[in-house]
Amino acid sequence: MVWKAETPNAGWVLKSVKNTGGVWGPLETIMEQGGWYEQGHFISPPSMVINSAGTHLVAEIQDVYTIPGGQKGTWDWNLMYGFQASGSSGYTWTTLDSDSGSWDVTPPHLSASPTICIDGNDAIHIAWDYEGEIYWKMFDPFKNQWGSKVNLSNSSGILSEEPSLNFYGDVHVVWQEGSDIYHKKGNWGLSPTKPAPSNFCWENAEDISQTPGTPSLAPVFSGNYVSWSEMGSDGNSEICVSAYSNLKWNYLGNYSQSPLTPSIYPQMAYRQDTDSIKISLVWSEGYGSHYNLTGKNFTGPNTPQLSADVGDSLPSIYTIQRDGYLVYSAAKGNTITVDYDSTALLYYLPYLNPEQTQKIKIGLYLEYGSKGGKVYNYMVSVNKISVGLIKVPTGQMITAEVVVPKKIAQEGRGILEIKNLNGPIAACDWWEMYASAKTGHGHGGAQFEEITSVTPGYINMLYQNRPNPCKRLTTINYQLTKSGQVSLKIYNALGQLAKTLVNEAKPAGAYQVEWDSRDRGGLKVSSGVYIYRLQAGDFIDTKKMVVIQ
Secondary structure (H helix, E strand, O other), rough: EEEEEEEEEOOEEEEEEOOOOEOOOOOOOEEEOOOOOEEEEEOOOEEEEEEEEEEEEEEEEEEEEEOOOEEEEEEEEEEEEEEEEOOOOOOOEEEEEEEEEEEEOOOOOOOOOOOEEEEOOEEEEEEEEEEEEEEEEEEEEEOOOOOOEEEOOOOOOOOOEEEEEEEOOOOEEEEEEEEEEEEEEEEEEEOOOOOOOOEEOOOOEOOOOOOOOOEEEEEEEEEEEEEEEEEEEOOOOEEEEEEEEEEEEEEEEEEEOOOOOOEEEEEEEEEOOOOEEEEEEEEEEEEEOOEEEEEEEEEEEEOOOEEEOOOOOOOOOOEEEEEEEEEEEHHOOOEEEEEEEOOEEEEOOOOOOOOOEEEEEEEOOOOOOOOOOOOEEEEEHHHHOOEEEEEEEOEEEEEEEEEOOOHHOOOOOOOEEEEEOOOEEEEEEEEEEEEEOOOOOOOOEEEEEEEEEOOOOOEEEOOOOOOOOOOEEEEEEEEEEEEEEEEEEOOOOOOOOOEEEEEEEOOOOEEEEEEEEEEOHHHHHHHHEEEEEEEEOOOOEEEEEOOOO
């Protein structure tokens, strides 16, 4: 346990105490700063995380100095990271960020509450708020150095503050932005040409509370659950909880139920069970110095450690290989979007744990070409080892579950491969990875399949060719919303027709055509920019491609 305390004359001290075998040891002073006349010294509440390497601390320190005889002076601010190696005494300190300036009449108060966590690769993540934005910095264990700070909120004109970091499959950060609670997740990416993780990526932020009319304050994250204090129109505040499941955040309700006294500053911790998560939630309840510490335990549904709602214009943070995405317009206005690849879809699994049972749920959907009741055979593999063979009837959404065998999990990380054995492309709508307490033998194989009939439709769309630029062969994908005459033609930069790829009637569907960089006479075209144009009824679209010979 570590905490700060104020000392006389605007000074401070940082103290800690350790519990070993149920017995609390002596108090230890980590660091202190004495106060003095015409000086002010402040430290934020510290944040701590412990791993096998040692104890990691982060705190913000601000010093204010007054020019004798006047109401002005100077100030400096530092974000400090401290590390105490296991078995050693004392901390080594590193300045991660700093600022300074002068003040007139009233000095600024900049010290907030930074937050820290460590991911499965032993990367150290720190987040803090400064001048209305949320910043993040990471110690990269592969490069053995701190990276540059990154603005995660980018909320110009809107106050962002009170970040909270936590690692649960992904690195998660939640914060207060304006009157709402926002969430962002990040993880390591993997290049097909590199054996180790190459970069850390963040997905876009999402609004969890969605209550712009009332302030949402002091969020915390644990086990894909988020809790915060929600202030009502009457000025009272309650503790609210949301959980992530079914590819979205779901509001679970008001957990304090204290309409007469404010409930603030929640803290939360999860414990993994076989098929559920146990949550311990505590918060302060009362006014000023007259308050109680209130707690509640509850059991919630198991939430995914990794979750990829793929099929977007941008690849997910886990994507290693895909050709692009397809959009299907199904019955009743529903839209299905899928990643696709002509060989195999590849996704990175950054952390595998042999001490847990890890299951992957996958949503598969494909409607390609004519609607003739085709059944596709999908092979799902992790690290080149097959974990399931799944049949995917055309136009039907399939939800399958496979278990990651222990011998694969022992490798620590993996590559999820989704391959269509008897079709032109592999397509995936979403996938999630769940973990639970170790049970059973974990030999892998498809555990269940759920089939949902979907009345498929299509959205008119012309996709960017791949590869682009191209040296010889390139592929163009397109979709048709209804049957009719279709033309797909390629023109040079002068508007002259180079090649007609399609000129015939086609039924609604998704199609793929290749161009070998040759003109109508079979000669190689010259290097340069080319335009390809799709016309299907009233729908017309054009895109550019580059040919390099």
